[in-house]
Amino acid sequence: MSHQHLQRVVVRMLHDVRFAESVFESPKSTLSGLELTDTERAWIASSDARAYRTDPHRGARVLTAIIEEFALTSALLARASGSIQVLHDYISSPEFHRAIQQRESVALAFGSYVDGGSADEAHGGRTSRHIAQIEYAIATLRRIRTLPPAPGGGIYQLCSTTRLLQLPSGTVDYFESLRAHLAGYPGGLVAAAIHVDFPIPKIPGALRRPSQEFEGALIDLAANAVGPTIEVLPPALAAILIGLGDGLDEAAFVAMAQSKGADNADEARALLADLVSDGLLIRGSPCVT
Amino acid sequence: MRFADRIKSIAPLGVGVSTEYGAGDTPGSLNVPAMHREQPGVIDFLEVGVEAAKGLDRHALAWVEAGLPTTYHFLDINLDEPEDFTADWLELVASLAAQLKTAYLCGDAGLWHFGPRDRGHMLLLPPILSAESAQDQARGIVRLRKELGYEVFPENPPGCVFLGDMHLMDYFAAVVDAADTGLLLDCAHLAIYQHLKGYEPLEGLDRFPLDRVVEMHVAGGTHKEHEGFTFIEDDHTTEILPATWQIFEYVCARAPNLKAVIFECERNSSQAVRPGFDRIRATVNDGPLGAAMGAAR
Numbered sequence: 082m083s084h085q086h087l088q089r090v091v092v093r094m095l096h097d098v099r100f101a102e103s104v105f106e107s108p109k110s111t112l113s114g115l116e117l118t119d120t121e122r123a124w125i126a127s128s129d130a131r132a133y134r135t136d137p138h139r140g141a142r143v144l145t146a147i148i149e150e151f152a153l154t155s156a157l158l159a160r161a162s163g164s165i166q167v168l169h170d171y172i173s174s175p176e177f178h179r180a181i182q183q184r185e186s187v188a189l190a191f192g193s194y195v196d197g198g199s200a201d202e203a204h205g206g207r208t209s210r211h212i213a214q215i216e217y218a219i220a221t222l223r224r225i226r227t228l229p230p231a232p233g234g235g236i237y238q239l240c241s242t243t244r245l246l247q248l249p250s251g252t253v254d255y256f257e258s259l260r261a262h263l264a265g266y267p268g269g270l271v272a273a274a275i276h277v278d279f280p281i282p283k284i285p286g287a288l289r290r291p292s293q294e295f296e297g298a299l300i301d302l303a304a305n306a307v308g309p310t311i312e313v314l315p316p317a318l319a320a321i322l323i324g325l326g327d328g329l330d331e332a333a334f335v336a337m338a339q340s341k342g343a344d345n346a347d348e349a350r351a352l353l354a355d356l357v358s359d360g361l362l363i364r365g366s367p368c369v370t
Numbered sequence: 371m372r373f374a375d376r377i378k379s380i381a382p383l384g385v386g387v388s389t390e391y392g393a394g395d396t397p398g399s400l401n402v403p404a405m406h407r408e409q410p411g412v413i414d415f416l417e418v419g420v421e422a423a424k425g426l427d428r429h430a431l432a433w434v435e436a437g438l439p440t441t442y443h444f445l446d447i448n449l450d451e452p453e454d455f456t457a458d459w460l461e462l463v464a465s466l467a468a469q470l471k472t473a474y475l476c477g478d479a480g481l482w483h484f485g486p487r488d489r490g491h492m493l494l495l496p497p498i499l500s501a502e503s504a505q506d507q508a509r510g511i512v513r514l515r516k517e518l519g520y521e522v523f524p525e526n527p528p529g530c531v532f533l534g535d536m537h538l539m540d541y542f543a544a545v546v547d548a549a550d551t552g553l554l555l556d557c558a559h560l561a562i563y564q565h566l567k568g569y570e571p572l573e574g575l576d577r578f579p580l581d582r583v584v585e586m587h588v589a590g591g592t593h594k595e596h597e598g599f600t601f602i603e604d605d606h607t608t609e610i611l612p613a614t615w616q617i618f619e620y621v622c623a624r625a626p627n628l629k630a631v632i633f634e635c636e637r638n639s640s641q642a643v644r645p646g647f648d649r650i651r652a653t654v655n656d657g658p659l660g661a662a663m664g665a666a667r
Contacts, residue, residue, distance in 0.1 A: 084498035084506070084534075085451065091495065091531055092484045121498075124533040131599035132530045132566075139493070146490025184453065186488045224488070 087121045094133045096140045101133045140172040151216045152270040157209035192217030218244035222302040234365040238328035242303035249292030373550045382662040383630040384414030394429035405640045415439040422462035440470045444477035449510030476554045480527030496527045499534025499541045508548030525554035528604040538563045539574030552584035561613035562602045571613035583625040589634035628659045
C-alpha cells in the first residue's frame with residue numbers, strides 16, 4: 082500500500098507550496114518516517130517541481146470549506162492577528178499534513194489546530210479556542226454515522242447526536258451573538274469571517290481572562306433539522322452529565338448523581354428515567370463509527 | 371464468465387454526452403433534452419456524473435423518465451482504497467444506479483478525494499503508475515462489480531503529476547487484465563499525459579489490447595504554461611486538440627467491443643458543440659461501433 086502513502090505526499094505537495102519546496106530541497110528529512118520505498122522517493126525527486134504549482138488555489142479551496150464550518154473561529158483568529166494569514170498558515174501546519182497522511186478530515190484537524198493552540202499562541206486571544214470547541218463539536222457530530230444501539234447493553238450514555246462541553250461562563254452567549262452578527266453580512270458567513278475590517282461584537286472581558294466559572298453547553302444536532310442547537314444547562318444537570326463520562330450503569334449513575342447533589346437514590350433514578358425519556362441519554366451499547 | 375463473454379450482453383449505446391449535478395442549470399450550458407428532441411440522431415445516451423451524496427438532478431431524472439439510456443459515471447470512489455467502500459455509499463450507489471437504469475458503471479480510476487469523503491476533500495489525481503497500484507485498482511473494480519452487480523469500467527484520469535515506472539497505457543492494461551474488465555479510454559486525458567511525458571499521441575496504444583476498450587471520451591483542452599512548465603488543461607471546451615482526435619480516430623477504428631463514445635461538452639451551447647458531435651459520429655459510423663449500431667437497428 083505504499084503507493085497510497087506516496088499519493089498522499091503528492092496531495093500535500095499540491096496544496097502546500099512550502100512543503101513541496103522542502104521535499105525537493107531536503108527530501109530525506111522532509112519525508113522521514115513515511116512508508117515510502119527508495120524507488121518512490123526517487124520518483125518524487127525526479128518529478129518537475131513546477132507541476133505542483135499549476136493550480137495555486139487548491140489550498141484556498143480547501144480552506145473555504147473549512148471556514149464554512151469554522152466561520153466564527155476563523156473570524157476571531159483573523160481579527161486577533163489583523164490578517165487572514167493565520168488561516169492560510171493552517172495549510173502548512175503539522176495538523177493539516179498529518180490529517181492528509183493519515184486519511185483523516187482536514188476540517189476536524191483544523192479544530193485540533195486551533196484547540197491545540199498552534200494558531201492561538203502566535204496571535205493571542207483565548208476566546209477563539211473556546212468558540213472553536215463549539216464549532217469542532219458541531220463538525221464532529223455532522224460526521225458521525227450512528228447505528229441503532231445494540232440491545233442488551235446496560236450502560237447509560239449521552240445520545241450520539243449530542244456533545245457536552247464545559248466552557249467559561251458566557252461563551253455560548255457570545256457564540257450566539259457572533260453567529261447572528263456574521264450571518265447578517267451581505268456576502269455570507271465565509272466572506273464575513275475573512276473580512277478583517279468588518280467589526281465583530283466586542284469579546285466580553287470575562288472571556289478574555291482565565292475563567293473561574295464555567296457553564297455546561299449541550300450541543301444537539303438532531304433536535305433541529307435546520308442546524309445544531311446549543312443550550313446552556315442548569316449547573317446541577319451539567320455536573321451530572323459531565324460525571325456520566327463515557328457511560329455508567331444504573332447503580333453507578335445513582336451513586337454519581339447523589340454525589341453531585343441528588344437528594345437520594347429515588348430522585349437519582351427518576352432523573353435517569355427523565356433523561357432517557359427525553360432522548361438525551363440512551364441505554365445500550367450504541368455503535369458509532 | 372470472462373469479460374470477452376460478458377461484454378456481448380451490453381448493447382451498443384452510440385454517441386452520448388456527459389453531465390453532472392446542476393450542470394444543466396448553469397447559464398449557457400447544453401440543454402440535453404432539448405437537443406435530443408430538436409436535433410434527433412445527435413445524442414443517443416446520457417452519461418450521468420454522480421456524487422452519491424448529491425443524488426440526481428432534475429435533468430438526469432427527466433432523461434430517465436423519458437426512457438432514454440444512461441450510464442453511471444462515479445465521481446466519489448477511490449477504487450484502490452478498501453476503506454472507501456463504506457456500506458452507506460454502496461447502498462446509495464446501488465439505489466441511484468437502479469434509478470438511472472444504467473447500462474454499467476464507469477469512472478476515473480484515480481484519487482477522487484483525499485482522506486474520507488468530506489467537505490473540501492474532493493479533487494481528481496491520477497494513480498501512482500506502479501504494478502502494486504494497478505493490482506489494488508483491480509481489486510476495487512472486482513469488489514464494486516460483485517457488490518453492485520454491474521460492470522465497472524475504469525477510466526484513465528487527467529493530471530499534471532504522474533509518478534511511477536509504468537506508461538499510462540501499460541498501467542491500465544495491467545488493471546483491466548487483473549480485473550478482467552474493459553476500459554473507458556479518455557482520449558483527452560491520454561493526450562494530456564502524452565504531452566506531459568513528451569510522448570507521441572499514440573505511444574503505448576500498440577501494446578494495449580484494444581478489444582478491452584468499451585467506452586471513449588472526447589473533450590476539448592487548452593494548452594497552458596506556468597513558470598515555463600507547459601501542460602494541457604482538461605477544460606471541456608469544444609476546442610478538441612489534434613492529439614485527442616488522433617487517439618480517438620485510431621482507437622475507434624480498432625476497438626471491436628466499443629459500445630459508447632461521450633463528447634464531454636455539457637457546459638457549451640448546442641450550436642458550439644454540433645461540429646464536434648458530427649465529427650465523432652462520422653468516425654463512429656466508419657468503425658466497429660457504427661457497424662454494431664447498424665446491426666442493432
